[in-house]
Amino acid sequence: MIESTDVLVIGSGFGGAITAYHLAAGGANVVVLERGPWLAGADFEHDYLLGSSYTRVFDFVAGDGMSVLSGNCVGGGSVVYFAALPRAPRFVFERQGSIGRRMWPASISRETLDPWYDRVSESLQVEQQTWDDVSYAGGLWAAACDHAGRTANPVPVGIDRAKCTNCNWMMAGCRFDAKRSLLFNYLPAALSHGAQIRPLHEVQRISRTDTGYRVHYNLVDEEDYRIHHGGGEIDAAIVVLAAGAGATPVILQRSAEQLGPMPDAVGRYFSGNGERLNTAVVNEQRVREVLGLSRGDGLAYEANQIGKGPMVANWDRLDGSLPEYSRFSLEQLYFPPGLGTILAQAADATGPTWFGVDKKEMLARWKSWLIIFQMTEDDNEGVFGPPPPTGNAYRISQQMLGRGSLRYDPTPNTLRGWAEADAEVKDILERDGLAKVTPWTNDVVGAYTVHPLASCRIGDDPKTSALDDRHELRGHPGIFVTDGSAVPGALTVNPALTISALAERAIPGIVAAARERGVNVEYDGTLPVSSTKTGALS
Amino acid sequence: MAHLNTARTLTLEAFADTIIPGEKRFDDDVAIAGAAPGPGAVAAGAMELLQTPATGVTAGLEHLADALNGHAQAYATELGITLRQPVPPFVELSFADRTALVQRLLTPGHPEKEGWVLLALFSNMAYDSAAHMHTTDAIAAGHPGLLAMGFSKPDVDGLWRFREHSYGRPLARRHPDTTPSGSPA
Numbered sequence: 110m111i112e113s114t115d116v117l118v119i120g121s122g123f124g125g126a127i128t129a130y131h132l133a134a135g136g137a138n139v140v141v142l143e144r145g146p147w148l149a150g151a152d153f154e155h156d157y158l159l160g161s162s163y164t165r166v167f168d169f170v171a172g173d174g175m176s177v178l179s180g181n182c183v184g185g186g187s188v189v190y191f192a193a194l195p196r197a198p199r200f201v202f203e204r205q206g207s208i209g210r211r212m213w214p215a216s217i218s219r220e221t222l223d224p225w226y227d228r229v230s231e232s233l234q235v236e237q238q239t240w241d242d243v244s245y246a247g248g249l250w251a252a253a254c255d256h257a258g259r260t261a262n263p264v265p266v267g268i269d270r271a272k273c274t275n276c277n278w279m280m281a282g283c284r285f286d287a288k289r290s291l292l293f294n295y296l297p298a299a300l301s302h303g304a305q306i307r308p309l310h311e312v313q314r315i316s317r318t319d320t321g322y323r324v325h326y327n328l329v330d331e332e333d334y335r336i337h338h339g340g341g342e343i344d345a346a347i348v349v350l351a352a353g354a355g356a357t358p359v360i361l362q363r364s365a366e367q368l369g370p371m372p373d374a375v376g377r378y379f380s381g382n383g384e385r386l387n388t389a390v391v392n393e394q395r396v397r398e399v400l401g402l403s404r405g406d407g408l409a410y411e412a413n414q415i416g417k418g419p420m421v422a423n424w425d426r427l428d429g430s431l432p433e434y435s436r437f438s439l440e441q442l443y444f445p446p447g448l449g450t451i452l453a454q455a456a457d458a459t460g461p462t463w464f465g466v467d468k469k470e471m472l473a474r475w476k477s478w479l480i481i482f483q484m485t486e487d488d489n490e491g492v493f494g495p496p497p498p499t500g501n502a503y504r505i506s507q508q509m510l511g512r513g514s515l516r517y518d519p520t521p522n523t524l525r526g527w528a529e530a531d532a533e534v535k536d537i538l539e540r541d542g543l544a545k546v547t548p549w550t551n552d553v554v555g556a557y558t559v560h561p562l563a564s565c566r567i568g569d570d571p572k573t574s575a576l577d578d579r580h581e582l583r584g585h586p587g588i589f590v591t592d593g594s595a596v597p598g599a600l601t602v603n604p605a606l607t608i609s610a611l612a613e614r615a616i617p618g619i620v621a622a623a624r625e626r627g628v629n630v631e632y633d634g635t636l637p638v639s640s641t642k643t644g645a646l647s
Numbered sequence: 648m649a650h651l652n653t654a655r656t657l658t659l660e661a662f663a664d665t666i667i668p669g670e671k672r673f674d675d676d677v678a679i680a681g682a683a684p685g686p687g688a689v690a691a692g693a694m695e696l697l698q699t700p701a702t703g704v705t706a707g708l709e710h711l712a713d714a715l716n717g718h719a720q721a722y723a724t725e726l727g728i729t730l731r732q733p734v735p736p737f738v739e740l741s742f743a744d745r746t747a748l749v750q751r752l753l754t755p756g757h758p759e760k761e762g763w764v765l766l767a768l769f770s771n772m773a774y775d776s777a778a779h780m781h782t783t784d785a786i787a788a789g790h791p792g793l794l795a796m797g798f799s800k801p802d803v804d805g806l807w808r809f810r811e812h813s814y815g816r817p818l819a820r821r822h823p824d825t826t827p828s829g830s831p832a
C-alpha cells in the first residue's frame with residue numbers, strides 16, 4: 110500500500126520549514142522530504158576537505174550564464190547562509206521589471222508585509238548589531254563609506270552574538286550553535302508537533318491520484334550523491350514545493366507529463382537577485398593614514414579571514430526616487446577560499462586576470478582582501494531548459510558540484526545596474542588610494558548567485574506569474590510554492606526574511622485549502638518557541 | 648588514486664602550473680615552467696586533488712590530457728612552432744604559449760570550455776583550499792597555498808576562533824531612513 114499523509118512538503122529550507130511547522134501545529138499530518146543530509150552542531154566541521162560538512166551541505170549548480178549556490182541539507186539555506194536579515198525597501202514592491210506593470214500582486218506591499226516580517230523576525234530572533242559586533246572587514250567598509258560621504262549600517266542578523274567566535278566558517282554550518290538556523294526554531298517546533306523530516310529523499314516529480322497528489326522520490330546515498338538507492342511514493346492532499354528557486358521549477362517541469370501543462374511562468378523569470386561581487390585589495394598603509402584604522406597590534410586591517418559573513422551595508426542607493434535598475438545595496442561579506450577566490454580578478458594584470466602569475470600575487474595579499482557584495486535589480490531573464498534526469502542538475506562531483514539547465518543572458522538593464530554598482534564601489538574604495546577593486550569575472554561559470562528567486566512566482570497576471578497571490582500553482586489546485594521561487598523579482602537586499610515573511614503570509618490560505626480537502630487542520634498563528642536555550646535539533 | 652602514465656601526468660602538471668604557477672621542483676623539471684617564485688598549484692597538491700574520485704574529474708583525466716596535447720600540437724602548427732623534445736606537446740610549449748592556449752580553451756564559447764574550467768577549478772582549489780587534505784593537517788604541514796595566503800592557525804582543538812575581531816567603535820553614520828528594526832524603509 111502506498112503511504113499517505115495530509116501535507117507533503119518538498120524541501121526543508123525557509124519555505125518548507127515554516128509551512129511544515131504551521132501545518133503540523135494546526136493538527137495536520139506532515140511529511141517533509143529533504144534531498145540533503147541531516148547535520149547539527151558538532152557535525153559542522155572547519156574543513157575544506159572534499160566530503161566534510163562543507164561539501165555535504167552545499168550545492169553549486171553551474172548553468173549557462175548563471176551559477177546557483179544553495180543549501181543541501183535539513184534546514185536548507187539557513188544552515189549555510191550568512192544570516193543577514195534586512196526587510197526589502199518599500200520601492201521594491203512597486204517594481205515593474207520586464208513586464209511593464211507592477212510585478213507584485215496588488216495585495217502585497219511593504220505595509221501589508223510588515224506584520225509578517227514582524228512574525229518571522231520574532232521566530233528567527235533577528236537582532237541589531239552594535240559596532241562592537243562588527244568585524245574589522247565590516248568596520249573597514251563602514252569607514253570607507255564614511256570617508257566618501259556615504260552612510261553605512263550594521264545589518265540586522267539572526268545570530269546569537271554571544272556565541273559567535275567570528276570564525277567565518279558559516280558556509281560549512283555553524284559549529285558553535287551561534288547561527289539561529291531553522292534547526293533552532295521552526296524545524297524542532299514542527300517535529301514537536303509530529304511532523305516527520307526525512308533526509309536524503311530527493312523528490313523527482315509529482316503525479317495525480319483520484320483525491321490528491323502522489324510525490325515520487327529517490328533515496329540518495331549519504332556520501333556519494335550521484336548514487337541513488339531506489340525510491341518510493343507518498344500520497345498527499347496538499348503538496349507544498351519549497352525546494353528552492355533552483356530546484357522547484359525543475360520538479361514541476363518534470364511533472365508536467367503527468368500533471369498536465371504548467372503555467373508558462375514555471376521555470377521562467379528567474380532572478381539572481383541582481384547579484385554581483387567585487388574584490389578589493391586594500392593598501393594597509395593608506396587604511397591607516399586615510400581612515401585612521403588600527404587593530405592595536407600594529408596592523409591596520411589584514412583581517413579578511415575574521416568575522417561572520419556580512420556585517421555592514423551601504424544603503425544610499427536604496428532610493429525609490431531613482432530609476433529602476435539604478436538602485437542597489439552594497440554589503441561587505443566574506444567568502445572562503447575556493448568559491449570566494451577563483452573568480453576574483455587581479456587588477457592591472459598583463460596576462461589573464463583570474464589565473465596565472467598576477468592572480469597568484471593577488472592571492473599572496475589575501476589577508477588584505479575586502480569583498481563587496483552588490484544586490485541590484487536584474488531583469489528576471491533566467492530560463493530553465495529541459496530538466497536533467499534527476500534532481501536539478503547532472504551531478505559532476507560526489508557532492509556539491511553539478512551542471513544544471515538554467516540559462517541567463519543578462520539584459521542591458523541588468524548590465525547597467527551591475528556597472529553602476531561597480532562604479533560606486535570603485536568610487537568609495539579607490540578614493541585616496543585605499544584599495545584596488547575589480548569585479549568577479551562572469552567568464553568562468555557565468556554570473557554567480559546565492560539568492561535564486563522568482564522562477565515560479567506569485568503575481569496577478571496569469572501570463573507572467575505561475576502562482577496566484579495565495580501561492581497556489583495556477584491550474585493545479587492543492588499545489589503550493591512557498592520558497593524563493595515565489596518572490597517576483599530582485600529585492601536589492603538579502604532575501605531570506607522576505608521569503609520567510611511571504612511563507613508566513615501564505616499559511617492561512619494553505620490551511621484553508623487543506624480544510625477544503627477534508628484535512629482536520631486549523632490556523633492559530635502561534636510561533637515556534639525558540640529552542641536556542643534548550644539546545645539544537647539533532 | 649587513478650593511475651596516469653608519465654606523459655599525461657606531466658601534461659596535467661603543466662596545466663595546473665599555468666593556473667597557479669610555481670618554481671621548478673628540480674633543475675630539469677619540464678612540467679613546471681618556473682614562471683613565478685614560490686610553490687604553485689602542483690607543489691600544493693593539484694595532482695592529488697585531481698586524482699580524488701570525489702571531484703568527478705578523475706575518470707576524465709586521461710582524455711583531458713590527450714585533448715590538451717592535441718590542442719597544443721595544433722597551436723604549435725598554427726604559430727609555426729616546431730616541437731622536437733621527447734615530452735608531450737603541451738609540456739614543450741613555453742609558459743607564455745601555455746597561457747595563451749589555456750586562455751583560448753577557457754574563453755566563453757569554446758565548445759570544450761566546461762572540461763577545462765573543471766580542471767582549472769580543481770588546480771586552483773589545490774592551492775587555495777587544499778581540498779584534498781584536512782585543513783588542520785594542511786596548516787600543520789605548512790601547505791604552500793594556505794601559507795602564502797596567510798590563512799591563520801586554528802586553536803588546539805582544530806577550530807578557528809578570533810577573540811579580537813572588531814575596531815569596536817562607530818565608523819559611519821547610519822542611513823537616515825533606517826527603521827526601528829534596523830532595516831531600510
Ligand SMILES: Cc1cc2nc3c(=O)[nH]c(=O)nc-3n(C[C@H](O)[C@H](O)[C@H](O)COP(=O)(O)OP(=O)(O)OC[C@H]3O[C@@H](n4cnc5c(N)ncnc54)[C@H](O)[C@@H]3O)c2cc1C
Binds near residue numbers: 142144191353605
Ligand atoms: C553562502 C550563502 C549565504 C547566504 N547568506 C544569506 C544572508 O545572509 N541573508 C539572506 O537573506 N539570505 C542568504 N542566503 C540566501 C538564503 O539562504 C536563501 O535565499 C534561502 O535559503 C532560500 O530559501 P528557500 O526556502 O527558497 O530554499 P532553501 O533554503 O534553498 O531550501 C530548499 C531545500 O530544498 C532541498 N531540495 C532541493 N531539491 C529537492 C528535491 N528535489 N527534493 C527534496 N528536497 C530538495 C534543498 O536541499 C534545500 O534544503 C545565502 C545563501 C548562501 C548559499
